[in-house]
Amino acid sequence: MKIRRxxxxxxxxxxxxxxxxxxxxxxxxxxxxxxxxxxxxxALTSEVKNVELAVLAKPNSxxxxxxxxxxxASGWFKVLPVSQEKDPASLIESRRAEAVLIAPKEGFxxxxxxxxxxxxxxxxxINAQRAQQVNGYVQQIVAEVAAERGYNVSAxxxxxxxxxxxxxxxxxxxxxxxxxxxxxxFIVLLVVCGMAIAxxxxxGTMEKLIAxxxxxxxxxLGKTLPYFVIGLAIVGLVLFVGVAWFGIPxxxxxxxxxxxxxxxxxxxxxxxxIISTVVSTQQQAMMGSMxxxxxxxxxxxxxxxxxxxxxxxxxxxxxxxxxxxxxNFRAVILKGGDVALFWGNCFxxxxxxxxxxxxxxxxxxxxxx
Amino acid sequence: MSIESNIIQVENLTVAFxxxxxxxxxxxxxxxGEIFGFLGAxxxxxxxxxxxxxxxxxxxxxxxxxxxKDVSSSxxxxxxxxxxxxxxxxxxxxxxxxxxxxxxxxxxxxxxKQIKARAEELMQFIGLTQHLxxxxxxxxxxxxxxxxxxxxxxxxxxxxxxxxxxxxxxxTTRADFWRLIRTLAQNGKTVFVTTHYMDEAExxxxxxxxxxxxxxxxxxxxxxxxxxFPQPPVELVFSRPEISRVRAELERSNIGEAENFSGxxxxxxxxxxxxxxxxxxQAGVFAFHPVEPTLEDxxxxxxxxxxxx
Numbered sequence: 001m002k003i004r005r006x007x008x009x010x011x012x013x014x015x016x017x018x019x020x021x022x023x024x025x026x027x028x029x030x031x032x033x034x035x036x037x038x039x040x041x042x043a044l045t046s047e048v049k050n051v052e053l054a055v056l057a058k059p060n061s062x063x064x065x066x067x068x069x070x071x072x073a074s075g076w077f078k079v080l081p082v083s084q085e086k087d088p089a090s091l092i093e094s095r096r097a098e099a100v101l102i103a104p105k106e107g108f109x110x111x112x113x114x115x116x117x118x119x120x121x122x123x124x125x126i127n128a129q130r131a132q133q134v135n136g137y138v139q140q141i142v143a144e145v146a147a148e149r150g151y152n153v154s155a156x157x158x159x160x161x162x163x164x165x166x167x168x169x170x171x172x173x174x175x176x177x178x179x180x181x182x183x184x185x186f187i188v189l190l191v192v193c194g195m196a197i198a199x200x201x202x203x204g205t206m207e208k209l210i211a212x213x214x215x216x217x218x219x220x221l222g223k224t225l226p227y228f229v230i231g232l233a234i235v236g237l238v239l240f241v242g243v244a245w246f247g248i249p250x251x252x253x254x255x256x257x258x259x260x261x262x263x264x265x266x267x268x269x270x271x272x273x274i275i276s277t278v279v280s281t282q283q284q285a286m287m288g289s290m291x292x293x294x295x296x297x298x299x300x301x302x303x304x305x306x307x308x309x310x311x312x313x314x315x316x317x318x319x320x321x322x323x324x325x326x327x328n329f330r331a332v333i334l335k336g337g338d339v340a341l342f343w344g345n346c347f348x349x350x351x352x353x354x355x356x357x358x359x360x361x362x363x364x365x366x367x368x369x
Numbered sequence: 370m371s372i373e374s375n376i377i378q379v380e381n382l383t384v385a386f387x388x389x390x391x392x393x394x395x396x397x398x399x400x401x402g403e404i405f406g407f408l409g410a411x412x413x414x415x416x417x418x419x420x421x422x423x424x425x426x427x428x429x430x431x432x433x434x435x436x437x438k439d440v441s442s443s444x445x446x447x448x449x450x451x452x453x454x455x456x457x458x459x460x461x462x463x464x465x466x467x468x469x470x471x472x473x474x475x476x477x478x479x480x481x482k483q484i485k486a487r488a489e490e491l492m493q494f495i496g497l498t499q500h501l502x503x504x505x506x507x508x509x510x511x512x513x514x515x516x517x518x519x520x521x522x523x524x525x526x527x528x529x530x531x532x533x534x535x536x537x538x539x540x541t542t543r544a545d546f547w548r549l550i551r552t553l554a555q556n557g558k559t560v561f562v563t564t565h566y567m568d569e570a571e572x573x574x575x576x577x578x579x580x581x582x583x584x585x586x587x588x589x590x591x592x593x594x595x596x597x598f599p600q601p602p603v604e605l606v607f608s609r610p611e612i613s614r615v616r617a618e619l620e621r622s623n624i625g626e627a628e629n630f631s632g633x634x635x636x637x638x639x640x641x642x643x644x645x646x647x648x649x650x651q652a653g654v655f656a657f658h659p660v661e662p663t664l665e666d667x668x669x670x671x672x673x674x675x676x677x678x
Contacts (some may be wrong), residue, residue, distance in 0.1 A: 010475020014464065021463045021504075204457025208520075211423055211455070212476035213448040 002215050011222030015196065019230075028192055033184035033234050034241065040176045041246045048133040053077040054091050056084060057103035064108055066145045067101065076137045092124050099123045099134050101142075112151040174249060177242035178329035179302040182264060182322055185234045186296070189268040190275070190289045193227040197276035198285035216365045224269045231265035232258070239333070251336035260328040260342075263349045267321035270356035277363040301326050321356070324349040376401045376528060376559050377422060382431035384417050391417040393582035394431070399561060399575075404554045406573030407563040408668065413579040415563040416456055419530050422561075423453045435528065449477060452526035454517055456533045462506035466497070466516050469505060470523055477524035484523070491519040495549060511542030518549065529553060531562040535569065547572050567665035576664070578671055585671045594662045597670045600641045601659040605648075606633040615651065622647075626673055635660070637670050 019025045053071055057064035064083070071077040080097055091097040102120040104111045111119060121138055123131045200206040200223075209219050239257065242248045275288040298304065299313060300322035309317060317323045324345040331338050377399035384392040392414040399405045407415050420426040421433050424444035433440045435447050460469045467488065474484035492498045495515045505513060514534055521529065531550070535543040547569060554560050554574075562573070570576050571590050578586040578593075586593055605615070605627075616627045616634055624647055625638040638644045648657055 004478050006475050006478055006480060010472050013475075014461070014468070014472045017468060018461065018463055204455060205459050205461060207425070207455045207457060208453075208459040208473070209476065210425055211448070211451070211453040212473075213445060213478070214476050 003218055003221065007214060007218050008222055008225065011218075012226050015223070015226035018196075019226075025192065029188055029230055029234065030237070032188055033180070033238050036184050037177065037180050037238050037241050040180055041173045041242070048137070049076060051077050051099055051134050051137075052080055052097045053138070054080045054082045054085070054088075054097040054100045055103075056082070056088055056100060058107055059083055061103060061108055063112065063145060063149065064103060066148070067108075067141055070141050070145055071138075074137070074141065076134075088122055092122055095124075097124075099138060101138060112146050112149070173242075173246045174334055175330070176302075177238065177246065177248050178333045179300075179326045181235050181238045181242075181261075181329055182325045183297055183300070183302050184238055185231050185261070185265060186268045186322055187289075187293055188234055189227055189231045189265060190272050190293060191286065192230070193224060193269055193272040194275050194279075194285040194289050195282045196227070197223050197273070198279055198282045201276075201279075202281045216361075220273065220361065220364055224273065227269060227272075228262075228265055231268065232261055235261040235265075248333070250333055252332035253336075256332045256342060257329070259346060260325050260332065260349075263346060263353055264321050264325035267349070267353045267356050270353065270360040273360035273364055274356070277360070277367045296320055296322055299323065318348075319352065321349055321352050324352075374400050376436060377561070378432075378434040378437075379418070379422070380432050380434075382418065382421060382433060383429045384414075384421060384426065385429045390582050392421070392428075395579070395582070395584045396431075397577050397584060397587060399559060401559055402554060402557055403574035404550060404560045404562065404572065406570045406576035407561065407579065408565065408567065408570050408576055408664075409563075409579035410565055412581075414582040415579060416532055418579075419453070419532055419561070419563065423451055423530060424448065425453075449524060450526050450528055452521040452524070452529040454521040454529075454531045454534060456536070458513070458517070460505045460513065460517055460520065463504060465502050465504050466492075466508075466519075467501045469516065470520055473520040474523050479524060487523055487525070488519070491522055494552070495519055511538045511545075514538055514542065514546065515549070518546070522553075527557070528559045529561065531560065533563055533565070535564060535566065543569065567663065567668055570664045578668055580672055586667070590664055593664065593667045597667045598637075598662040600638055602662050602666055603636045603638060603644070603648075603657050604630070604633055604660050605636060605657045611651075619644075619647070626669070637662075637666055 019029065055064050055068050055071070068079045072079045077099075080091075082091070082097075085091055085100075088100045088102055091100050100122040102122070104119065108119070119142065121135065123134050200209065214222075235257070239250070243250050271292060272289070275292065276285060279285045279288055295316070299306075299309065299317045299320050301317065302322070306314065306317045306323060328342055328345045328349075331341055375398040379398065380396050381394050382392055382396070383390060383394050395414075395418070407418070409415050417426065421428050422435065422440060424440045424447060427441055435451075438447065440447060461472070464472070470488045470491075471481070471484055474487070479487070488501075489498075492501060495518065497512060497515060497519075500508060500512060500516070505516065508516065518531070518534065521531075534550075535546050538546070543566070550560055550562060551572065564570065573590065575587070575589050576593065577584050586596070588596065603625075612629065612634060616629070619625050619627050619634075619636060622643070624640050624644050625636045627634045627636045629635075636644070
């Protein structure tokens with residue numbers, strides 16, 4: 001195996017110059033991950049926020065005041081300045097409130113004292129899932145206030161004990177961004193690197209590479225290593241946006257992030273190489289990448305937990321390099337890392353990576369000859 | 370290194386793609402330092418043959434030797450000595466001329482300094498120094514071809530393959546390009562060039578005519594003309610209404626094949642005695658005079674000869 005430094009340098013310079021000159025490539029490489037991060041970070045959140053809540057009670061109720069304060073402080077609710085209303089349902093019908101919490105006749109204090117509080121909650125349930133979440137939040141807040149004031153309500157209506165680890169606020173952004181670091185990078189590497197190789201074939205420049213004394217290894221590395229560097233840059237970019245803009249916690253270690261990123265970036269490039277050996281135009285390369293990406297993303301745990309996927313398909317998740325890296329990033333970034341879990345995943349990721357690279361090498365070599 | 374005069378030796382080369390024989394048992398040799406022309410229509414098997422000699426394609430059967438070494442077993446030794454300008458456009462349009470040359474040089478393991486010195490030398494040779502920092506996509510078709518030639522010559526190969534280098538370029542560019550090719554040969558390089566422009570073949574030292582995977586003629590342009598035209602072709606000039614009748618009669622009676630040219634017929638005579646007799650019969654109608662055969666005439670006659678056989 002002969003790999004010359006000047007040749008690899010030549011490839012790096014050429015690939016980077018071509019990317020910088022091509023606005024479409026630059027867009028694909030940097031804007032796609034950014035747009036995805038912002039989209040999943042901001043818009044596509046499943047978290048319920050800014051729910052208009054009215055708390056109806058006697059004007060001098062301390063518990064009601066506490067509930068209002070706590071609800072407002074949680075960020076989930078916008079508390080309406082209403083404390084009396086003859087027809088509470090009208091608040092919801094007129095869309096002034098999404099949820100109305102109503103104290104019993106004798107007041108919150110009495111009800112909580114009895115330990116069995118028949119506190120009424122009206123929720124606009126057009127979106128059932130959202131309503132359920134609102135219900136949960138309200139119960140939680142009432143329980144917290146009750147506990148703080150020393151009422152024993154464990155036996156009653158309010159039975160909430162939701163404990164969420166590592167994502168205390170059930171914040172979907174923190175959960176999604178580590179996964180996006182994998183997904184965006186994988187998509188970009190597969191598409192961009194696959195197209196770059198197909199382009200050489202399509203325009204005929206591949207002929208020149210083959211006619212030169214370049215070895216198969218040099219062509220392979222020359223066409224993938226520049227994209228490896230780009231892949232690591234994308235991981236860094238998404239992580240930076242996640243921490244700096246969305247304020248996700250970063251509890252891990254950059255070295256571990258780097259190891260995980262390097263392993264899955266290599267797997268992505270190996271897949272791109274394999275696809276490039278069976279296609280001859282950029283369009284086909286694009287189709288090939290999509291064919292891989294769709295199931296690849298669905299079976300990676302980015303959106304749907306792997307544990308929820310039926311066993312018939314679950315084995316496919318275990319063959320998917322994306323799956324391991326998603327789990328690893330979530331663990332390293334949000335938890336600070338579970339050493340055994342992390343290295344275990346890295347091991348399987350490395351095994352898959354080696355198999356993919358070997359396959360890519362074999363295919364690439366035979367198609368070039 | 371062997372001192373024999375043949376740099377390329379091809380014996381019984383056959384390349385089959387499935388059932389289709391793109392090259393069908395051809396043999397020829399190329400002498401060191403000559404301009405060797407490989408002629409034929411599109412699809413005659415020219416590019417396939419070149420790809421075999423450059424080691425890009427393994428022959429189905431037969432042997433290809435460069436400098437006495439079998440190509441398929443010594444590609445790594447031979448590749449640095451070969452410059453191949455393929456028929457496809459092999460420059461990167463988004464890179465400048467300089468960047469293209471730099472990348473081509475790095476493929477051959479040249480250092481930056483070497484590339485720079487060599488690029489300047491070449492740009493002077495091809496006379497395009499002013500384009501060095503222009504993106505290739507902004508250059509005209511002819512200039513692009515010349516730049517592609519420079520990229521091919523960057524590592525100073527002694528055997529240069531040019532596959533249809535002048536296809537689709539203007540007559541001026543073609544003339545310039547052939548001036549470069551002749552200079553290369555004067556500098557001791559062997560130039561193997563394919564073309565389907567028969568007029569260009571006149572510049573070649575020796576030529577091979579190919580048709581449907583087979584060689585139909587070999588020799589210097591002069592030899593080929595003498596071989597196929599012991600009697601020169603004839604131009605007939607006469608009053609217009611007679612042209613198609615005479616042409617049909619000549620071809621029907623197999624006296625010769627004819628083509629229209631401005632105001633008359635150009636006849637490749639098969640049977641001189643009968644032609645003269647026929648011509649005299651029509652004497653009142655036209656005048657005729659023999660002309661120098663061109664390689665185009667040779668090619669057409671060679672092809673029609675095979676059809677008759």
